[in-house]
Amino acid sequence: MLCRNLEFIEEGILKACEKAGRRREEITLLGASKYADAEKIKQAYYCGVRVFGESRAQDLLKKLELLKDLPIEWHFIGNLQTNKVKYVIDKVSLIHSVDRNSLAEEVQKRAEKVGKVQDVLIEVNVGEEKTKGGVHPEELEGLFEYCLSLKNLRVLGLMTIPPYEEDPERVRPYFVKLRKLKEKLEKEYNLKLIHLSMGMSSDFAVAIEEGATIIRIGSLLFAS
Template sequence: MDWETLLKENYLRILENIQRACEKSGRKFEEIKILGASKKQTSEKIKIAFKLGIKLFGENYVQEAEKKIFELKDFPIEWHFIGRLQTNKVKKALNLFSMIQTLDRINLAQEIQKQAEKKNLIVPVLVEVNIGKEPTKGGVYPEKLEDFIGEVKNFNRIKIKGLMCLPPYEEDPEKVRPYFMKMQKIFEKIKTYMNSEFKELSMGTSNDYTIAIEEGATIIRIGEALFGKRS
C-alpha cells in the first residue's frame, strides 16, 4: 500500500474516533486540534498529512526539525516544539517554532526570555506537567506548578497558553484516564487566575487520545496512529 492511501485511511479513522469521543463527552469537534507528531517522519509524509487536512505538526529535536521545516517552507504549516528543549538550542528553536509545548524549568524560561528580547518576539508556551511524577521525564510536578507559573509570569516575553502532559504509558488506555482527569482539574484551577489566552490542554497520543478528548484535551499529539509504526 502506498503512503497516500495508508495515511488517508489512518486520518479518516482518527477523525471518526474524535467525533465519537466528542459525542460521548458532549464536546464540539472544532474544539480539538490534531497535531501530527512527526519526529523521524519524512517531509514527504508530512506533506501528504498536510494535504489531508493536518495543519499543525510537532517535532522533538531542533536539528531534525530545521531540515524539514526548510524543505516544507512553501506549505503554511504551524510547527510546535514538543521535545525536551536544551537551553543551547533555544535561539534556533525560536526561529523555527510558533509554540514551545514543553516549558518546565526556570533556566529554560530565562533563556527563552533572553533570546526573545534579542529577536523582539513574544513566545507562546505550554507548561509541561509531570502528572505521573516520573523521574525519567521532564515536566513540573503538580504540587510545584502554581509557584512555577507565578515565576514564569514575570517574563514579559513568554505567554503561557496552557498546559501539556505525557502521562505514564499503559497498554490499556482506560488506565491513563485518572491522569487526564487530574490534569483537567489542575488546568481548570489555574485557568481561574490566568488571562483568556490560557486555553490549551495538550494531552493524549496515539494510544489514548480518545480518552484525553473525553477528559478535556484541546490538542492531541498523534504520531503512530497517523503515520504508521516507525521502522
C-alpha cells in the same frame, strides 16, 4: 494509506467529542512527526493535517527547510535544552515543554531578541516519573508564577505525557489531574488557559473526553 489513517483518527475524534458534548473545532490534531520524514509530512499535509510537532531542534530545522513551501504551523513538543532555544524561537508558534525556570528565562531572552511574544505550555509530570521531563505538580505554581513575570512569554496552558498503559482507561486519572491543575491555576490567578495538550495515538479519545484541546498523534497517523 495516510489519508485513510487520518479518516480513522477523525472518526475517533468525532466519537469522543460526541460522548463529551464537545465540538470538533475545539480540538487541534497535531501530527507528531519525530519519526516521519519530510515526504510523509507532505503527504499528511495534503490529507488535511496543518499542525506538526517536532521533538528535536536539528530535526525541526532540517524538515522546515525541506518543507518551506508549505504553510505548516510548527510546534516544539519535545524536551528542549536551553542551548537549543535560539534555533527554534523564530520557527515555532507554540512550545509545549517549558518545565523549569532556566528554560523559561532562556525563551524570554531569545523571544525578546527576535521581537516576539512566545506562546508556551508548561509541561507537567503528572505521573512523577523519573525518566520524563515536566515540572512536578507541587512545583507547578512556582513555575507558572515565574512565567507570568516574563513579558515575552505567554502561557496558554499545560501539557503532559502520562505513564504508558495498554488500557487507555488507566490513563484517564492523569488527564483528570492535569485538567484540575489547569482549573486551579485559572481560579487562583483569575485568568483563562486555553490549552490542554494531552493524548497520543493510544489514548487520544480519553484525553478528549477529559478536556484535551491539542492531541499529539504520531504512530497512528504515519503508520504505513
